[in-house]
Amino acid sequence: MTKKEIATRIADKMDVEQAKVKKIVQMVLDIIAESLSKGETVELRNFGIFKVKSRKPRIGRNPKTGASVEIPGKRVVSFKAGLEMREKVR
Numbered sequence: 564m565t566k567k568e569i570a571t572r573i574a575d576k577m578d579v580e581q582a583k584v585k586k587i588v589q590m591v592l593d594i595i596a597e598s599l600s601k602g603e604t605v606e607l608r609n610f611g612i613f614k615v616k617s618r619k620p621r622i623g624r625n626p627k628t629g630a631s632v633e634i635p636g637k638r639v640v641s642f643k644a645g646l647e648m649r650e651k652v653r
Contacts (some may be wrong), residue, residue: 566585566588566589567585569588570585570588573588595613599640607645608645609646609647610644611643611644611645611648612642612643613640613641613642614640614643615639615640615641616639616640617636617637617638618636618637618638618639619636620634620635620636621633621634
């Protein structure tokens with residue numbers, strides 16, 4: 564599903580212009596991304612929790628040559644589904 568499809572469904576259900584809904588959806592996603600970039604946790608009740616985790620640097624291996632490669636640490640976004648979300652998906 565794409566942002567456009569989400570906006571279309573919301574617009575149809577609420578009888579609102581699709582362009583306005585698309586802007587609102589984009590704003591919500593921008594706010595979530597901005598909060599995560601600041602290291603904040605975003606909790607949407609019954610949906611899930613988005614948070615940033617840090618990965619430590621490590622030594623990997625190039626599968627082609629077998630040589631050791633240093634992999635730098637980085638920050639990644641993780642998502643944990645909420646209880647209602649997990650039950651709906653089952």
